[in-house]
Amino acid sequence: MEIDSLINKTIAFVQSKLKEFDGGHDWFHTERVWKLAKSICAKENAGNLLIIELAALLHDIADSKFHDGPESLGGDMAYDFMINEGVNKESATHVREIINQMSFKSRMTEKSISSIEFQIVQDADRIDAIGAIGIARAFNYGGFKNRAIYDPEKPLQEYSTIEAYKKSDAPTINHFYEKLFLLKNLMNTETGKAMAEERHLYMEEFVKRFMKEWDGKA
Ligand code: ADP
Numbered sequence: 704m705e706i707d708s709l710i711n712k713t714i715a716f717v718q719s720k721l722k723e724f725d726g727g728h729d730w731f732h733t734e735r736v737w738k739l740a741k742s743i744c745a746k747e748n749a750g751n752l753l754i755i756e757l758a759a760l761l762h763d764i765a766d767s768k769f770h771d772g773p774e775s776l777g778g779d780m781a782y783d784f785m786i787n788e789g790v791n792k793e794s795a796t797h798v799r800e801i802i803n804q805m806s807f808k809s810r811m812t813e814k815s816i817s818s819i820e821f822q823i824v825q826d827a828d829r830i831d832a833i834g835a836i837g838i839a840r841a842f843n844y845g846g847f848k849n850r851a852i853y854d855p856e857k858p859l860q861e862y863s864t865i866e867a868y869k870k871s872d873a874p875t876i877n878h879f880y881e882k883l884f885l886l887k888n889l890m891n892t893e894t895g896k897a898m899a900e901e902r903h904l905y906m907e908e909f910v911k912r913f914m915k916e917w918d919g920k921a
């Protein structure tokens with residue numbers, strides 16, 4: 704099948720699936736990850752572009768935060784879609800692996816070692832969680848979950864299980880310390896590292912300023 708037509712069909716499929724989810728997790732997140740992944744692939748001059756595009760586009764079609772099914776649901780749905788569209792088994796299997804590895808659990812572990820395609824798509828997804836976009840997404844998610852923006856009485860927490868993370872009512876500022884500030888050191892590619900550096904500094908400035916204003920000092 705023509706690659707362009709496969710990508711267009713994939714976009715339509717993903718858009719129909721994502722309609723069910725919240726605003727910070729919508730098609731535009733996927734579109735940004737897709738663009739970031741393509742540009743990291745070009746800068747690194749590495750990886751199979753079709754695998755990268757398919758994995759980026761399909762990576763969030765069934766986020767486990769929004770359903771009670773198994774973590775592997777998204778990967779399985781993506782696999783069935785690809786096989787239906789005539790993608791060969793080997794490529795479809797690789798894309799499914801990337802999607803499954805990007806699920807929540809692997810994000811809590813140290814740097815992943817896997818294919819360059821996985822590394823690039825994971826970097827793209829992590830970059831979209833930081834910087835100005837990352838700040839906006841965090842507060843959007845916090846609002847969706849009806850969480851406070853900040854509460855000095857609520858300590859930072861580590862989550863040992865997915866259930867604890869899903870149930871948490873921690874304020875959104877905590878999320879910066881629990882996840883967003885950690886992402887810079889988890890980047891796989893040199894291109895990803897450089898992009899994360901700038902976005903990280905921007906978030907640090909934001910939180911500094913936030914605390915000053917909280918205390919009425921600015
Ligand atoms: P992604 O789609 O980038 O893989 P997630 O599914 O983990 O990321 O989360 C979607 C968005 O919601 C991200 O921008 C993330 O930072 C944000 N988010 C996730 N958990 C929280 C939380 N507890 N508080 C605030 N924002 C959160």
Ligand code: NI
Nearest residue numbers: 732762763828
């Ligand atoms: Ni994502």
